[in-house]
Amino acid sequence: MTRSVYVTGIDRGDGRQVVELGVMELLTRQVDRVGVFRPLVHHAPDRLFELLRSRYRLAQDPATVYGMDYHEASTLQAEQGTDELVSTLVDRFHRVARGFDVVLVLGTDFADTQFPDELSLNARLANEFGASVIPVIGGRGQTTESVLAETRNAHRAYEGLGCDVVAMVTNRVAPADRLEIQVGLTSRLDVPCYVVPDEPALSAPTVAQITHALGGTVLLGDDSGLARDAMDFVFGGAMLPNFLNALTPGCLVVTPGDRADLVVGALAAHSAGTPPIAGVLLTLNERPSDEVLTLAARLAPGTPVVAVKNGSFDTASQLFAMEGKLSAATPRKAETALGLFERHVDTTELAGRVSAPSSDRVTPMMFEHKLLERARSDKRRVVLPEGTEERVLHAAEVLLRRGVCELTLLGPGDLIHKKAADLGIDLAGSQIVDPRTSELRETFAESYALLRAHKGVTVELAYDIVSDVNYFGTLMVQEGLADGMVSGSVHSTAATIRPAFEIIKTKPDASIVSSVFFMCLADKVLVYGDCAVNPDPNAEQLADIAIQSATTAEQFGVEPRIAMLSYSTGTSGSGADVDKVRQATELVRSRRPDLRIEGPIQYDAAVEPTVAATKLPDSEVAGQASVLIFPDLNTGNNTYKAVQRSAGAIAVGPVLQGLRKPVNDLSRGALVQDIVNTVAITAIQAQAPTPSLTEKATAQ
Incomplete structure (x- = not known):
C-alpha cells in the first residue's frame, strides 16, 4: 500500500510551505517515486507544486495533482x-497513489474558503487516505503561552479525530522564544515537537515579485538582481548625506524618479558595499535621464532600477502589505527554507516516523540528498580558493543556507563583497581571507620553505608562492585551519593538485594519488576510477587505484565489487595490456583478500548479468560490479564522458583519493550544483572515517 504524509494546519499564515518543502526533501531521500496531491486548490497551476516539480524533477502529470477547486468542492x-465530497476526493487520491511509492498531501490553506470546519475536513481526508x-x-506575533496553548489544542484536535499524528511543527515563532516553547511542548506532548523560528528572508518579497505586483517597468537590472530579497524599505526624501545614513543591508530604495542624486548615491553605496541594497524603485512614473541611467548601470551592474506609476504613499501601502512566497521562481528562498527546516527539525527522527518504504534504487537525486545530509551531520570547514568566481559564490550561498559546512573564501575581501552584492548573494557566516594581506602569509611562507628546502626554496621565494590562492588554501588544510579544499573551476587540474602533492602528500599506505567519479545512473551509483589523474598506471599502481576506489566507494555507501576492466574477459586474451590488468588483479587479491574482485573483464560482462552468465558464470562480481577500474586514463576519461x-x-567528481587530507578538483565547466556536491564530498572525506576496509580485514 502506498504510504502518504498529510501536512496540514489550523489557520492561515502558518508558513506551512517550509514544512511541506522539508518533508518532500525527506521523502525524496528515501524513495524514487514520490507523488503530490492537493485535495483542494484555489487555482491551478499551484505555486508550491510548481516549485516541487522543478526542484525534484517530478514526472507527475500536473492534472493529477489537484482533487478539485474550492468552488467545485x-x-x-x-x-x-x-x-x-470526501468520497470523490478519496477516489481521486487513490488514482494518484497507485503510481507512486509515497504521496505528499498538501492540506487546505484555510484562506478564503467556504468550509465551516476545515480542520475536521483535513482530519477526515487524512484518515480516509491512510x-x-x-x-x-x-x-x-504570539506570546509563548499562546503558542503553547494553540499547539496543544491542535494536537488534541487531530488526535481526537482519529489521526495518526507523527509530529507537531510550530512555525514562525519569535527566535528569542524558540527554546522556551520547545521545552514547554516536549514536556507536555507525547509526539516529537519541532519549533522553527521566524526567518525574515522568507517573508521578504523579491524585487521581481514587487515589480510584478506593482506593474513596474524594469529600467536596469538582470535576473540575478531581480531575485534579491527586499529585506527593508527606505523612502528617499531627505538630502543625500542623511539618506545614505538611513540605508540598510538588502533594502529597497523607494524614491521619486526625479531624485537623480538619491538614485546615484544609493547605487554608489551598493557598489562600495556600504551597504549592498536590493534595488531602487522609482515612483510617479518619473525616469532619470539616459545619462543618469548609463552612470547607474556602470556603478552597480545588475542592480535593478524599476519604475512604477503610483506615488510614494500608494506604493508604500502596497509594499507593506506584500509578503514573499516560495515558488519555482525563487530557488534561493527554497534553499533558505530547507536550511531552516533542517536546522530545527530532527530529520532523522522524522524520517523514521514517516517510515516511507525502503528502496533498493539509488537515483541521482537520492545520492545528492544523502551527500548533503552526511556532510551536515558532522560539519567541517572547507576552503574555496576561487572566492571571486561567480559559480563558486552561488554554490557558497547554497552551502551556507543549507548548513552543509563552514566555508572560507579566498580572495580580495572588497572584490568578493562587491561581487556578492552585485549578485544579491548573502555570504553571512563565511570567512573571507585575502592571502596577499593575511597575517598567516608569513607563517605559511616559513612552513612551505621548510617543506621544500630540499628543492632550494627560501623563505623569500615561499612568501611569493603562498600568496597563490591554491597554495594558501592547501596550507590552511595542512595547518588544520580548514578540513578540506575544493578548487579548479577557473584553475587547471595541475594548479589545483600540485600544492597538495608538495604539501599534504600521500597517505602512508598509498603509492599514488588517484581519482574516481560517482556515476549516478537512473537507479544506481557506480564508481569509476581513474578517469582524471594517472595517464598510464603500471600493474602496481593499478592495484593501488583499485584498493583506494573500493575504500572511497564504501565511505559513500556503495558496496565495493571491483571489476578490473580490459578488452578481454578471463583467460580469453593475452598481451601486455591484458597482462597488466591480470597482474594488478592478483596484487589486489594478495593484499586485500577481503575484497571481491574480478579481472580482466570487459565492461559489458562487468555490469550486465546476462552477459556475465555467459562469460563468467561463477563470478561473484561479474554482472553486478559497482567499482570499475579502467586500465588507463584514455579509456577511463572517454568512457565516463560517453556514459555521462x-x-x-550525472557524474560527480573527480574525487581525489590517496592524500592525507582531502583536496578535490573541479571541472572548469562545473555547474553550481557540481560545486555544491564536490564540497559536500570533501566535507564527508574530512569527517572521522568509518572503519576502513583495511581495518575490517585486520579485525577479521
Missing part, C-alpha cells in the same frame, strides 16, 4: 453533502 458539499499527519501551527552524455548519467 463547495457546490458538491452543498448539493450532495460532505460524505460525497495518511500520517503533521500539523503546522503558526506562531508569528549518452546515458544521461
